[in-house]
Amino acid sequence: MPPAELDAWSLLLVYSAMAVYTLAFVAYAVDVARRSAATAVPEEARELVGAGASGAPATGAPARPTASAPATAPAGRPGRGARIGFALIVIAWALHLGGAVMRGLAAGRVPWANMYEFALTGVAVIVGVFVLSRLWRDLNFLGVFISGLATVFLGVATVNFYVTPTPLPPALQSYWLVIHVFVATLATGFFALGSGLSVLQLIKERRSSGFLRALPSTVQLEDLAYRVGVIGFIFWTFTLIAGAIWAEHAWGRYWGWDTKEVWTFVIWVIYAGYIHARATRGWRGSRSAWLQLVGFAAIIFNYSVVNLFFKGLHAYSGL
Amino acid sequence: MSPSSDPLRPGDHVDSAAAPSQPPLGVRGWARFLWRQLTSMRTAIVLLLLLAVAAIPGSLVPQESSDPNGVIQVRADNPELVWLYDALSLHDVYSSPWFSAIYILLFTSLVGCVVPRLAHHWKAMRAKPPRTPARLSRLVGFQTVPGDASDLDRAERVLRRLGYRTARYGESVSAERGYLRETGNLLFHISMLGLLLVIGLGSGFGYDGQRLLVEGRGFANTLSSYDSFSSGQWFDEGSLEPFAVVLDDLEVEYETENRDAIGAPLDFTALVSVTEDGAERDAQIKVNEPLGVAGADLYLISNGYAPRVSVRDASGEVVYDQYTPFLAQDDAMTSLGVIKLPDGLEEQLGLRGFFYPTAVPLDTGALASAYPDLANPVLSLQAFAGDLGLDAGIPRSVYALETDEMTQIAGGDSGTDALTLAPGQTIDIPGGLGTITFEDVRRYGVIEVHVDHTQTPVFWITVLLFASLLASLLVPRRRMWVKAVGDGRLELAGLARGEDPTLERAVDDLARRLVDEGSAARGDDAPAATDAVGATAGEARPAGPTDRPRE
């Protein structure tokens, strides 16, 4: 198939994926609304959720529940809407992956070399992390967040950033493009999940009625957000290191405070702050959750505003 | 009191017992108080966030180090703000006093935090695991398996094999593992400090030089051969590696088929001859493939066209014949250049204009380049006669023409057309000064020679940093106890020290191993025992006293 035709198929798949993501969002949203309207969960179920995992250990360790117990506490069993939502999200993800692969075939290279492609692959990775996390934990209560985010990001990217596939400029012709950029999107996927959990934690800290009651306790949400964020941090650290090695190959210095380097550093330092905050009395809880959100906001800013409006060597938006 | 094998943490760490805050007394009291503040977790967070914020202006304002032309531009555009930029070092954010202050404080805090922890950890690694708590039933994963005190030796062996350090307290085994977590954490923080020191000190010995080479030309690695050169404060000219490089050929490749990307660059390759230790060899430099020569790295950082122009005086004598590098202005390689002839003609002559590799006429009659390769090369020059201003002793850029003291004689408003030439063409210079010929055009490449002695150490420290980060975040640190309670049962339980999502599974796993090995040791299938485990380990939950809610 000629590249232009492959790209047309890719777009078709991406549009279909967007449609199905939207349906998934609706299914999840209906589920949330229905559960919010449902009568209150019996009192003891709520207590069980709040009690968290282990009790107070005997050896002077803080009597703080950890999330060793699966996050889905008794009432967390997904409703029918959420199950439909998950099925839809899986279908959308399959379409989306197909679209990304077709795009790669059309361009004859990895599909992450300009802004449209970063978004295409990045959102696929975010959803992928969510879908695959199912093997580890049931995080279906994040469905509204993830399907909404996927719909919006993919929509904005196809409408505003789409460019036809073009060959790689010499500076990008490197296996580091494959490694560095992909690991960065992987990190973004985990940070997105972590932010979703942090958002729920913050909401639940304020108000615990309706469907919020069915969620894991704030402490469990925070523990999960932290674990996911830590994986993201590891990937981000790797991204930073790999980027420095690549810069050494391409530009003759491993670190030059180019705008994109600055922002990669800023994000890394914010997340380091987040990790410390989690371990600090007075910062654990909502303050550290806010830091996770600040970190994710910086990632979005780095992708959008920095790519589009800041001058620098990383001029690869393709726009 | 926390047992001594726990890692040491600043006072405001969640695992530390809250210290009673007393008003500081006397000078020493105050000093100790301030030091505690500086090395607290809170300070680390605040400094980290400050560092993040402080790094941002450097991405908004052009920096001397990464974008010197941008700096010139900004200063020219905002003359009234120049004092502010300078006062706040906004063009040198990353070496400014305020940025340095933040990271120096941060690293002071880091050292203050890490050094006591190092000493503590050194001792902790030698300490015995802590005593077995009186009641295991309240700990994570509590369960029982059949066995008695005679099984404790076996339990100890199993735990050791799993990487635990063990100790016996009465009828119980106390075990601890995961010291690597703290080791990793300490190494991680130390390697950041190492990174900073190596970069700070090592870069003082390096240098960085750029040299523009027209095809066929070369240069030797000496200070005077560079167009621009910068070096660290301890750089010694005698340390310049002796080698020479000739640019034989610069190959470029542009997209020709994809309609949306016609003319997009696909490949740049500089074919060079390198002379090193008296031997000559052929080599190549590409954008992502620097060439290593005698400890230096050579990069191809840009390229362009250098038209060769010759000028004859009125009598036909050649007074000028040179390749002049033109600077590309756009993706189609429309290139701007300046040629100066201070001597040889009756008047000084300055030429300024564009080289179009693939010239096409616009509707306005002006020319433009439609494609970056040489399909229809045309040179179009404005000419100025008069004083080039070269004798005044003021350094002039070779890429700029000072026309204040000159009269335009071709192009612009001079009433005469610009001098427009294809290769091989000759044209008269207005005013009877002589003739000008566009002989041919070659490509040039800008080669950067970079020597950085920090590369290798920085690389290895970074590997250490990443490995220790993995250890520090992913190695579980936990305690495990096996206690013979005397009624034919062993009690097991664990306790997490830090993040440890897999603790329960680990206790379950230990239970399974104890039972399996127990039946192996007794040489029977022990169906009853296996059943007992089936009920307590794995998916099902212990029937024992536990306050953990389950689905």
Ligand code: HEM
């Ligand atoms: C250069 C800036 C710093 C960076 C990038 C940084 C980064 C990190 C990271 C990524 C971790 C996670 C590793 C783990 O949890 O085991 C960590 C943990 C830790 N850091 Fe730092 N750190 C910095 C400075 C400091 C300073 C100044 C202090 C002392 C006040 C400090 C004290 C700690 C402690 C005590 C932990 C363990 C936290 C825990 O128990 O989970 N760090 N740091």
